[in-house]
Amino acid sequence: MSNRVRQQAILRLVRDRAISTQAGLVEALREEGHDVVQTTVSRDVQELGLAKVRAPSGRLVYAAPGADDADRRHAIGVAMRRYATGVERAGALVVVTTPSGYASALAQAIDEGRHPTIAGTIAGDNTIFVASRNGTSVAALADELRQYLEKD
Numbered sequence: 124m125s126n127r128v129r130q131q132a133i134l135r136l137v138r139d140r141a142i143s144t145q146a147g148l149v150e151a152l153r154e155e156g157h158d159v160v161q162t163t164v165s166r167d168v169q170e171l172g173l174a175k176v177r178a179p180s181g182r183l184v185y186a187a188p189g190a191d192d193a194d195r196r197h198a199i200g201v202a203m204r205r206y207a208t209g210v211e212r213a214g215a216l217v218v219v220t221t222p223s224g225y226a227s228a229l230a231q232a233i234d235e236g237r238h239p240t241i242a243g244t245i246a247g248d249n250t251i252f253v254a255s256r257n258g259t260s261v262a263a264l265a266d267e268l269r270q271y272l273e274k275d
Contacts, residue, residue: 129157130167137173137185148185176235195236202232203271210272212265217253219268226251240264 129152136142136151145164152159172188176198206229209220221229230246233253240259245252255264 126167129159129163130171132157133164133167133171133173134187137187141182141184143175143182143184195238199233199236199238200271202229202236203268205229206232207268207272210265210269212261213252215254215261217255217261217265217268219251219253221249221251223249225249 132152132155133148136148136155140151142148142151145161145168148164148168149159149161152164168185173185174188175183176186176195203219206221206225207219208222211218219226219229226246226249230244230251233241233244233251240256241264242254242256244254253264253268255261
């Protein structure tokens, strides 16, 4: 099997399935009849620039580089609905509240989602400070994060 065919199969698999390990990729490729070893898959992962992203399930899975902004925002929305209990603007920051012990998990999901208007987060036990990028309206960011809580 050619390098190109195998790498196209990998891209299709990570798009269609939640695969979190190289061993999982090897297994999925073998199920489709590709004869591969983990060292080859490891090289393919590096060459393709695959990254681990948080799936809606909360699990880290492989994704192709340049994941679509809509996918990233969806992942952030899923995490917000799972963990957040409130959102409010506080000066130059957005404050997101969670039940005790969940702020870190939500902050990590927000950071890994690489939202284009979020510079970063700082998490405590039940509170997250979300800093917007320069030129971004804090009020608009707070409204967007609040809207995630209102969606089904």
